[in-house]
Each structure stands twice: as structure tokens, then as C-alpha cells.
Amino acid sequence: PGGLFDRFTKGLKNAANTSVLAFSDRLLALWEGGHPYALDLETLETQKQDHLENLPDSLPFSAHPKRDPITGNFYNFGVSFGKDTVLNLYCVDSSGKLKQRNSHKLDGFPLVHDFVMAGQYLLFFIPPVRLNPLPLLAKLKSFSESFDWKPEKGTQVLIFDRQSLNLISQGETDPWFQWHFGNACVDQDGNAVVDVIRYADFNTNEYLRQVSTGTPSTSAKSTLWQIRVDPLTGKVLEQREMLDRHCEFPIVPPNQVGQPWQHTYVSLHRQGIDPVTEIFGAIARFDQSKGELVEADCGENCYPMEPIYALDAINANRGWIVTVVYDGNTNQSEVWIFDSDRLNDSPVCRLGLPEVIPIGFHGTWKPAP
Template identity: 35%
Template sequence: MSTTNLEGWRGAFQDFTRDHGYEPLRVEGRLPEDLSGTLLRVGPVVFGVGGRPYGHWFDGDGGVLAVRFGGGQAQGAARRIETPSIRADRAAGRLGHSLYGSTVPWWRRLTGKVLGKNAANTSVMACNGRFYALYEAGLPTELSTEDLRTLAETDLGVIVHHFSAHPHRVPERHASYNFGMRYGRTTLLDLYALPDGAAARYLGAVPLPGATMIHDFIATPRHLVFFVSPLRLNIPRMLLGLGAFAENLEWKAALGTRVLVVPIDDLSRPLWFETEPFFAWHFGNAFERGEELVVDYVRHLDFGTHRWLQQVGRGGATTDTGGVLHRATLNLQTRTFRSEERSTRACEFPRVAPAARTQEHRHLYVSAYTGAGALRGPHDAVGRVDMHTGQETLFNLGPAGQYVSEPVFTPRAHATRDDDGYVLTQVYDAPSRLTHVAVLDARAPDAPPLARVWFEHAFPLTFHGDFVPTA
């Protein structure tokens, strides 16, 4: 990567201040007529308070970006999210709540208990006609479907403590599932169901072997699958207020990684598998094959990626350790676990077509790097991996200096294959210092984008999003 481009991507980490509802976006190219719905994306958009920068990218105050597609046109909206704790810290002009990588100075802790901050900065959930911003150390934050304004935090009537930023849909059950972490004498995994057209349900809790951190999981028609890495939280240091949450996470490779499989219909009979140590932030998909569960995920050798994630938001000082795409096979009868590398390219944020969820899929889409020289900055490529042949293809994003977010697939009308559709990705264009959403043809990655829809401003790179088709 050239020095110019290395400097350029830093513009994707500037505080966002131009809140606005839906307004027409400039369309470059031609939008497909059958692309109809709303792309929603959530990420950190304000990176400090009171003149003090946060300690980690994960700590930034959340914001939401949306594009409505329809009739060959696009409208865009962008807003900072205003949870009670974000508002309180902004009004005080200082950090008054603990975060993943930032904490309140010890002398301020003497005045009383310090609560966690709901940064509402990780993902988005569209559920039963409502929109929510998600943050795994807090409650869902409901957003207006009309203009994205913040409405209120909610426990959905059932949330015991926290609610993960990664719910997963199981089409066969007409429901989505999620979890929350609860620390105490025993660390508990609280499990939730979100049925279509009905109220959320609390399913129960599964105890975990120690105070760990789980960011994501995956679902099949009958099971929920968790990778429990040998990451352990130093509870005594946390209770004494010594350092932020991330500073008290310890990698203990000797413990190995344990895989937890929870039968959806019987939480009392979880299955455990033991394997070598590794870490996974994100899953792509999973499906059942007889007595086997097949799971696609991005595998990291250890938790070293945490350091890169901390520094990239400050301008990048280290090289990304780079996770790679793996396929794991779990045999429920023999209790064996094996995992095979399916791509050598450093990548993250794996996604499949919505119709392929919990089914055997062929294509998987990732955000990736064009080469080793790009590893110091954000992802600068979108990739498609053929899980049958192993073929990797990078999409043509156009000129240099394009930095991308997680790809989101939406099918063409009457699609019958999992590459018959469009890949949408938020892009920070370093040369212009503006943000656009690129609409890519999933069947023709070598072709330039079908269209780009441009905002009149930059918006920081978001973590996760989803596409809500027009009803």
C-alpha cells in the first residue's frame, strides 16, 4: 500500500457530526430495478469524549447509516445514536462509564459504582417491523424506522442482563436466536428466541467453564454452536477497578478451545468438544449433515488481533494478524472436531445469502485484503469464496483507496442460487474523503460496481449491517 493510501484511510476514523434523515443520494451507474429495501449499518462514529480519545475502536459512540433502495433511486440517512449513557458522558464532558478498552480513572471510582456504557455501536437487528442497534455489553436500542432517531433502550421484556450483537436466524423455525453473557460466581450463557410475529422468549442459561468472552455464535436447525476460546477475564482485577475489560483478558493457550453445542429443544443436554487453542470473532454459516455439524468461520491463531483492532482506530501502528476462513466438522456421535483451512487470504466478516442460512451453501462473501502490504489498515477488498472448489475472487471496486465494510448479500428477484444477487458494502473513498455504498454483481466480481450511491459526507466504517427487503 502506498503512503498516500495509508494516510488516506485514517479519514474513516474521524468523528461524525452531520446527523440527518433520509435525503436523495447521488447515483453513479445504474441501480437494479429489483433492488428494493433498506440497507442498515451500525458502527462507532465518535471516538472520544471531553477531548480524551477512547482506548479502543470498540469503545466509540454508535451511529447508524441507512440507504433505501427502490425504483432505481436511493435515499440515505445517517445519525449518531443517543443512549442514556452516551448522553450523560457527553453532557458531563468526560467518560463516566466503563467500556471495553476504556475505564474511568480510579480517583473517580471513589465516588461510587461505575456502570457500563451502552455504546450501541456493533450491529443492527430488524425484528418484527422494528430496528435495533446492538452492543453486547448493553441492551438493544430501538431506532425509528422513519428517520433513524433514537427511541429507547429495551429489554424486549425478557433480557436478563446483556444481549449479544449477533442474533442468527433459523428459517426452519421462523425465529432468530441470540445469547447474552452474565458474569458471577459462575459465568452463564443466557439464551433467547425471537419468533416471527411474537414476543421474545428467554430459553434458559448454560454454565460456562470460567469467565470468558464470546462475541458470536452460529445456529443450525436443531443446535446453537459456540466456540469457547481459552480467553479468561481476571475478575479480581476488574472488581478492584484495575484496568478496562480488555486489559483484564488473558490468553491461556494451555486450556485449549472448547466447542459448545446446545440442542435448541433441550438446553439441559449440552455437548462439549475439546480442541487446540484458537479464537473466532465471526461465523459465516452452519448446516447439518447427518450426525455432523458443518461450521464456516474465520479462525485466528490467538487473541493477537485485539491489539490491531485497538490501534487501527488511532491510525494503525501494527500489522493485522489476519484471520483465515476455516470449515469445521463436528461429529455429534464420536464427539470429534476437525477444522480445515478453506482460504489463505486474510479476511473477516463472512456472510452468505439469506436463503442459504442453516443450509449447505456454495458461496461465502468476506471483507478482505488485496495483499500483505494492506494489512496495516482496514480491509480494502470484498471477496467471494467458492466453498466447493476453493476458488477465491476479489470484486472490482474501482480506483485505489477504497476501504470497505462487511459485505451484505441480497438476492435478485426469483433467485435460485446463492450467487444470484447483489453484494452491498459501505465504502470509504480515500481520494474524495466521502462515503458511498457500492452495489456489486455477485455473479460478475471482475466487473466494476453496478452502481455507487454517494453521501455528501464521510461516515466512519461500520462493523455490521443487514438488508431489509421492501415488504
């Protein structure tokens, strides 16, 4: 059976185009279906596939690792297909060496793009999306077109211990789909509180296909939700929508990952535009405790990429939001830098770039040595 499933995994090119992970000696370009590629930190020249010293050739390393701000360790996963679908869990030290891994069998062939860390736990919400391999093997559909929305399966909840990478609990809740989580923490009652950008269905898949054609027509609204889970039972205790604005790409300050936090930064649509035909034209900061939204509207025909939080090296309680903005009015790209506490003010700095930078997915901030 393994040979059959190899037909739809070996034929996929490792795009290494989703995100980046910076270590002291190299930059890793990440893609969820394969190994990272190492780049030179200064020249960005592609060097070779990186095995993190101990990562087997057959195991993928996904594009959304989480760094523990206390220990400096990174946690990540990769889904491998074969006779069984396996969720592989990884712990990587601050130098980029894989020091621990474990695995857990999954039901069917799900689409798992991201996860979240809350204190001593790693949480996965497996959406009811399953790959149908038959049309893919017959070359009748592309990889993304072969995923089916199966709401009757619900959303599966898997909670792992961060130290051992062993499964603690599992549960099931309402069907939804998510690409990205913002953050999570353990509250004073011992429950996990999770920020997620949530879709009611899987229309986002068709919308993204249409975006690449330049003529999108499918609505796929995503909003910011908070989920409260008992980590010892996997039971979802509470779900509530925090922000009813179409948004994506949530981030928090890197020193608050897995810890209590107040502000979530997102990309979102400008007020008054058609969210189907326009892409994100603003970034914003949502205050969890006050329910307040402060946004930076980048202007007509200007499109920012995912906000990136750059910590102040002297004061860990402040920082800057960095984004690359494409200006469709001038056909130019610029780096815009905002004070993270004053997003509604003008950028504190705008840096013109010599070439247009295509709209991308994710990035990271690495301070100069």
C-alpha cells in the same frame, strides 16, 4: 459476590454500536453487553431500550443473532457475569418477542462474541481467553486490556438443541480465537460443518487497540477454516484451512443460514499491501466446492465495510452484495452494489452519500414492505 462483579458490568456504557436487527415495526441496535436499543425504522431516531417483551433487565442480548430461514425465529445469546458466568440462550419469534430461554454455566470469564446454527443445533466454540477482573476492578486496565490468552485451556465446544435450548454435548479442541462464524449446516453423515474466521492467538485484541491510535504494528492474521464436529459427542473430527488470505466478516445468503451453502462472502486485504498498516480494501466470494476466490478490489485508499447480502425478492437463487465504501482519495462515502455472482465486474450501482460514514462493524438488509 454479585455486588463485586457488578462493579465491572454496571460501569460499562451500552454502546449499541455493533450490529442491527430489523423487525417489521422497529430496528434494534445491538451490543453484546446489554439490551438492544429500539430505533424508528424510517427516521432512525433512538426510542428506548427494548426488552423483547420478556427479557429480564439483568440479561444481555448479543450482537450476532441467527435467523432460521424456515421458521423465521431468531436465536441469540448473552453472557452475564456474577458469582457464576452464565451463557444465556434465547429464541425470539419473527415479531421480536422472546418466547424461550435457557442458561448454561461457563468456566471463568470467557470472551464469547458469536455462535453458529447448524440445522437443529446451536454451536459455541469458547476460545481460551479469560477476563482477569482484578486490574479492571482496580482501574489499572480497561475492559479489553484485562483479557488474557490462555492456550492451555484449549477451545471448548458446546452444542445445544435448537428446540429445547438444552446442552447436548461438549468437547475440547486446539486453542484458537475467533470473532466471527460464516455459517454451518448438518452434512449427510449427521455431523456439523462450520465455517469460521480463525486466529492462531489473541493478537487481534492488541491490533484493534492499535488501530484506534492510527499506528498499528501488531500482526493478527485471520483465515477461513472449516471445522467438522460430531454434535452428539462434541468431538472435533476435522479441521482444515480453506482460504489462506487474511479475511474477516464472513456472510452467506440469509436463506441459507444453518443450511448447506456454496458461497461465503468476506472482507479481505487487497493484493500486495501491508495487512498490518492497511485495513480491508476488498470484498470477495469464496466457492466452497471449487475452492475458488473471486474478489472485488475497491481500489487504492478505498475501504469497504462488511459485505451485506440482499436477496432478490423474485429469485431466491440470486442477489446483490451491498457495502459502504469510504474513498480516502476524495474523502467521501458511497454505497456500492455488486451482482453477487459477478464480484469481479464493476458495481452495478454506486450511490454517493451526503456525508462521510465512519468505518463500522455489521449491518443487515431489510426489504421495503
